[in-house]
Amino acid sequence: MLVLSRKNGQKIVINDNIEITILESRFDNCKIAIEAPRDVKIYREEVYKQIQLSNKMGNKASVDVVDSLAIFVNETSEVKKKTNKVIIKKK
Numbered sequence: 001m002l003v004l005s006r007k008n009g010q011k012i013v014i015n016d017n018i019e020i021t022i023l024e025s026r027f028d029n030c031k032i033a034i035e036a037p038r039d040v041k042i043y044r045e046e047v048y049k050q051i052q053l054s055n056k057m058g059n060k061a062s063v064d065v066v067d068s069l070a071i072f073v074n075e076t077s078e079v080k081k082k083t084n085k086v087i088i089k090k091k
Helices: 046-082
Strands: 012-013 018-026 029-035
Touching: none
Parallel strands: none
Antiparallel strands: 012 018, 018 029
16 A cells, blocks of 8 residues: 655646545544546445445346256246146047
């Protein structure tokens, strides 16, 4: 981890296309501005963690739905096998 000290108005540049500016710093609060390309996703940590949790829950739900559907299809196939009758017509 890189730790830097910056004063108000000073900047940090990341990868030639992301610029972080210290707007205001006092007491235990700091305001920053981030300039980055539109395709770079920037989140506050608490929002990012919530997104990750939602994604995990969504993936689990998807797996549960697929499993339930597989069981349903399997059971339906078994019922069809039991109820299918072969009818032979004589001429």
